[in-house]
Amino acid sequence: MRVFNKRAKFDYELLEKVEAGIELQGSEAKAIRLGRVNISQAFAKIIGNQVWLVNAHIPIEGKKEYNPTRSRKLLLHRDQIRTIEAKMKARRLTLVPVSLYTKRSLRPNGRKSRLYKLELALAKAKRKFEKKADIKAHDIERNTLRELRGYKDK
Numbered sequence: 001m002r003v004f005n006k007r008a009k010f011d012y013e014l015l016e017k018v019e020a021g022i023e024l025q026g027s028e029a030k031a032i033r034l035g036r037v038n039i040s041q042a043f044a045k046i047i048g049n050q051v052w053l054v055n056a057h058i059p060i061e062g063k064k065e066y067n068p069t070r071s072r073k074l075l076l077h078r079d080q081i082r083t084i085e086a087k088m089k090a091r092r093l094t095l096v097p098v099s100l101y102t103k104r105s106l107r108p109n110g111r112k113s114r115l116y117k118l119e120l121a122l123a124k125a126k127r128k129f130e131k132k133a134d135i136k137a138h139d140i141e142r143n144t145l146r147e148l149r150g151y152k153d154k
Contacts, residue, residue: 001033002101007040010131012096012123018084021075022053022100022118027060032116037100044074044095044120046085051076053097053118074118087122096123 008014024032031037042056051074059068076084087093099119104112126134 014121016122023073093122
């Protein structure tokens with residue numbers, strides 16, 4: 001199961017990617033497995049020496065007093081957090097979630113376990129004219145491919 005943040009590539013210029021674990025409750029893991037996740041409005045924030053995923057929407061069934069957009073702790077090594085923080089401050093970058101997926105691994109007893117990973121990217125926000133240029137380039141490419149397809153049929 002893999003959930004993508006489609007807005008990330010449009011709104012940001014993705015520079016460097018990092019894989020992080022995510023701390024979840026049991027019912028949240030089931031919701032991710034079923035694909036009921038929205039990370040398009042989410043972002044990651046470094047608070048103290050920890051990285052937190054803010055505003056990711058993971059709805060669950062059954063619990064009435066549950067906040068689906070609560071902050072969730074991301075699991076990274078200390079040295080990774082330090083390097084990410086240094087790059088963010090030096091180059092004025094943002095930490096954006098790109099995708100959320102499951103990864104299977106073997107436990108020491110030989111049984112399979114499901115790990116939930118979040119792919120983060122250090123990103124620089126695009127300005128409005130850059131977004132328009134991307135849309136224009138995409139439209140031109142699509143039209144040329146459409147025309148080429150039309151010539152093959154004749």
